[in-house]
Amino acid sequence: MSNMFCFQCQQTAGNKGCVNTGVCGKQPETARLQDELIGELIRLATAAHDAGKHSRLTDRLLIDGLFTTLTNVNFDDEAIREFTDRVIKERKKLSDEKIPVVALWDGSNDEVSLRSTLLFGLKGMAAYAHHAMNLGYEDESVTKWFYKGLCEINKKHSAEEWIELIMEFGKVNFKCMELLDRANTETFGSPSPVKVQTDIKKGPFIVISGHDLKDLSQLLEQTKGKGINVYTHSEMLPAHGYPELNKYEHLAGNFGTAWQSQQKEFDNIPAPVLFTTNCLMPQRPSYQDRIYTTSVVGYKGLRHISGDKDGNKDFSPIIEHALRLGGYEHDHSMSGINGGHTLTTGFGHSAVLSHAEEIISSIKQGHIKHIFLVGGCDGAHPGRNYYTDFVKQTPMDSLVLTLACGKYRFNDLDLGEIDGIPRILDMGQCNDAYSAIRVALALADAFDCTVNDLPLTLVLSWYEQKAVCILLTLLSLGIRNMYLGPTLPAFMSETVVKFLVDTYNLQPITAPEQDMDTILGRG
Template identity: 75%
Template sequence: MFCYQCQQTAGNKGCVKVGVCGKQPDTARLQDELVIALIRLAEAVQEKGVRTRETDRLLIDGLFTTLTNVNFDNQAIQGVIDRAVEERKKLEMKEIPVVDLFVGETDLVSLRSTLLFGMKGMAAYAHHADRLGQRDEEINQWFYKGLCEINRENSVNEWLELILEFGRVNLKCMELLDKANTENFGTPVPAKVHTDIKKGPFIVVSGHDLEDLKELLEQTKGKGINVYTHGEMLPAHGYPELSKYEHLAGNFGTAWQNQQKEFVDIPAPVLFTTNCLMPPRPSYEDRIYTTSVVGYEGMVHIQEGVDGKKDFSPLIRQALELGGYEHDRSMSGINGGHIMTTGFAHGTVLANAQKLISAIRQGKIKHIFLVGGCDGAQPGRNYYTEFVKQTPMDTLVLTLACGKFRFNDLDLGEIEGLPRIMDMGQCNDAYSAIKVAVALAEAFDCEVNDLPLTLVLTWYEQKAVCILLTLLALGIKNIYLGPTFPAFLSEGVTKVLRDAYNLQPITAPEQDLDAILGRG
């Protein structure tokens, strides 16, 4: 096998024996075969000029299936391959040759990989928007275009142009998902979320899919079962149409990579709705359920019915049988806190825009940091905790995605009634951060790059890649990225990005803060 799509790839070069994520070589091979099958299908559809709802969903869900920590079920992956092959055959197209994706001139392979991995991230966002009834022709068409381009031998400049074009399309995709979420669940409002677990039956929901959570909350209503979010589901507590359920009781545990420690002997079922699935341990593997594109061999999979709904009765029965904890259980965040806040998406922040602008003009807020992104298990990520702890008292910290679990239980106080740490939501809510940045730039009649705003990002998987490409497409510079630069970025491509955008590798919190704030 060869895989270098995530930050924790072996030696920051590539996994060649077994994936650091737990992915086995046969699974890696099938995922590569699936990408090839999707390229061939995209080529056939482009040649025939006949797109269908089925082929749209196949490209989106197929790419999503190959994203890190989503699907480890070989039979399920083979099933998607077979569907892609069947759809191509319906078009009466022969098998189209596909380039070797990871062999060739170093910079060109790097750029091809960057586009492919970015598209995997956008596929996740398009999948969630589609589930909520939001689709966009330009976005869907770009999956065909992008997969066909991955099969081309483009020049460096052509690849760079494609990647920036993709970044702009992904912004539209994040906007689409933001619209889908707010129209279905309301505009997020600030919420304090408890991490302690009440006695009695409960269910834990992990991943990103808010519609799955909504369906589960409906089906558990009045049954004496509490529902807890986990990982990237935490922002659900800020949505009025979800928080109205009294049995949405809090958040269980911290980030996705701590599952194998936090789920030990858990007396409740856990539903995995999207990525961030860690290989389950024997002590709780009989309580894990998957749905949508998620898969793990031996786990019970909740299928979507012909009406688009899901039946969660197996989880409900098991929750009642297991009974939960006998007594209230005290759990804390990484730093010992028992309350986390969320719900500071663009609607809330912009509603307080005058207060924010006034505080900046009066010098009460000297700088704003966006510290967020995807988290991981390997050493080096404590940088972000230390960075946030060391930010001056006259600065704000916006955060999003699961990287926030490193520090979101800290109490850093307030400025003019605004908490110094504000969680904007899931990784796709980078759209909120962009909207806030653009609004501030308009208010101060300057460019985004001229604002007292610095992005300090942590990346792990492919959704972080598509967000980074969107930020670069918008011309945002001086981004700090860590814990390492992607292994798939060659030296040549890295130099281009550093020269054009001043993309910076993180160093040490004190050193980076000194550089950002002009100290010393």
Template identity: 75%
Template sequence: MSDMFCFQCQQTAGNKCCVKVGVCGKQPDTANLQDDLIYELIRLSEVVSEKESNTNTDRMVIDGLFITLTNVNFDNSRIKNFTEEVREEIKQLGNLNEIPVIDLWKGETDIVSLRSTLLFGMKGTAAYAHHCKNLGFEDREVTNWFYKGLREINREHSIEEWLSLIMEFGQINLKCMEKLDEANTKSFGTPVPVKVNTDIKKGPFIVISGHDLHDLKMLLEQTQDKGINVYTHGEMLPAHGYPELKKYSHLAGNFGTAWQSQQKEFENIPAPVIFTTNCLMPYRDNYKDRIYNTNVVGYEGLKYIEAKENGYKDFTPVINHALELGGYKQDQSMSGINGGHILTTGFGHGTVLANAPAIIDAVKSGAIKHFFLVGGCDGANPGRNYYTDFVKQTPMDTIVLTLACGKFRFNDLDLGEIGGFPRIMDMGQCNDAYSAIKVALALADAFQCSVYELPLTLVLSWYEQKAVCILLTLLSLGIKRMYLGPTLPAFLSETVVKVLIDTYDLQPITSPEQDLDAILGRG
């Protein structure tokens, strides 16, 4: 019998399954505890199905799913405690009998594949719902669907029924991304284009990583006028485009590149680092004492910032640590993967659609021949240079839209402009796939055609479960001929892959040259 069973991320061992230890660093006992938590969340959903849900059970389901997402929580004691809280809640709801739960990883291959696809997608959506709740926003239909989805995972379905459920869920994730977009823009304003420096100034500083803009806002408020600069890292980069965040002059720039480089980039860093969400990697001893976690993020032995009942967090320990460490003695020149020192972000749907007439005219005149959405998760496995090479080879009369941390493969490149628009437009975090969808639908409406008929191709990279829920949303919208890599998900069986290729013309990536030729009809 295997010590563990985990195939939810792109770098799973041999593109099959991690059975001894996770490639991400997750140990078998942690993997099994996370599975136990999922089983208890299923039981909780079975109980709540007969009763009215409440704020406590909502948080348990959403945060519980989020805890089990890749590179979020490796802390066994916290996972155990959370699981016990779920069990106690089940008892409080009056159900003292054992509720049978299906074995997630056993059964006919295609059924396990489809069950896993729905579960992993729900884990991704839970991350977005978590951020919504942190800002005081909620879509009740989305919250209710978490209960429904967990119950359906515990049921037997035909392949057709599973596919129907997965497509229904894709639309639910769209609603969740739309709600998070509303939460972010109402809380922090509509993003605007901004240039972000990657060089680090001398003196005390704090690095903040992850996706939670609410945490960043609290940190900026508490560090104001204290002589401390704040730098974003990874998926926090798009924060610079929000007016209510960029107004803080000590939001000074972006530190480093994507999540998978943190062990190298954080080496002996003279500053504390706050992880607000994934992607936390196993730490190195030379910076272990500088890492702080919050929200559902956890690693045994690392410091944790608790939230009070009203959501407020006191970052005083982090601030004092930054002052104590003192930062770099001299300004540090740091660059992106391709040597660039300036990153541009802030091209959300608000900015792009405000310029829609000019963009449409550029397409009609032939100045813009094609749009590529090249985005998604980054990762450490070989094959991801594909996305750098692909973008470098896109013709000068094309625009590259991008989002999520996959952009760090190429977002420091200067590819020039078309009609005043930069050829690379960063639309934001992974959840800002909603921006890309909104822009695509608006362009399709303007040209009176389907999204599939637009001069637009999606070239996606995936790593973890938030990419899964976004992919399911795109499929549920009927978007076809997307290119996906660097590998297809190990949890997709041959039959499921065939269905996706036959129904949606899903294309595994090959080489940049071959794929560009196919997309642009060359050769």
């Protein structure tokens, strides 16, 4: 019998499953505790559903509990135990009965595959709902689906019923991404294009990683006038495009590249780092004492900053730490993967659609002949060089929309412009797949066709469960002919993969040249 089993991320061992320790660094006991937490969340959802009693507390427990089990979020066994105890306590208020829970890995390959697909999608959607709730935004239909989804995972279904549930989930996740987009833009303004420096100024600074814009907002306000610069890291880069965040002059730039490079880039860094969401890796001794966590993020031995009941946080410890460390004595040069020192972000749907007439005109005149959406999660898998090579090979008469941390493979490249429009358009974080969908739907409407009829190709990279829920949303919207890599998900059985290929022409990536020729009908 193996010590653990986990196959929820792209880099799972042998593309089959981690059975001794996780490739992410997760230990068997942590994996067991996370599985136990999922079981208790299912019991809580079932008890609340049967009693017809949903509360703000149970809503939050389900959403934050699912988020806690997402890849690279929480490695702190004690924190997971404490959270599980809170879930059990709340469930017992609703029901004293012992609610039986299905073993997640029991059943046929197809049954386990479909159950896992829905569960992992729920984990991804929980991350988005969590961020929206932090800003005071909720959608009852989205929240209720966490109860429904967890209850359905605990039932037997035919393959057709599972597929129907998964497609229903995909549409609900679209509403959740729409909700988070509204929460972010109504709170911080609609993003607009901005150039971001990657070089670090001398003096004290703080690096903030993850996705939570409210945490960044509070940190910027608390560091104002203290002589401390704040630098975004990885998925926090798009924050520079929001007017209510960019107004802070000490939001000085972006530190480093994608999340998987942190062990190298944080080595002996003379500044503290705050992790607001997932993408935390086991730390090296050279910087472990400088890492802080908040929200659902956890790792044994790290300092955690909690919030009050309204989500307000006191970042004094990390601010004082930054002042003690002092930062670099001289300006420090850093660059992207391809050597660039400037990144451009802020091309959300409002910014892109404000130029819709120009884009449509350029397409009609033949100046823009194809649009690629190349984005998603990044990771350490060698095959991810594919995305850099693919973007370098895109024709000069094509645009490249991108989002999430997968863009760090190529976002420092200068690919020029078409009729004044930059060829690389960074649309934001992973949840900003919503922006890409909005743009695609608007173009389809302008040309009186379907999204599948547009000269548009999605070339996606995936790593964790937020990418899973985005993929399910795209499929639920009927989008076909997508390319997915660097490998297909290990949790999808041969039967499920065949269904996706036959129904949606979902394609595994091969080689950049070969895929480009197929997409453009060459050769």
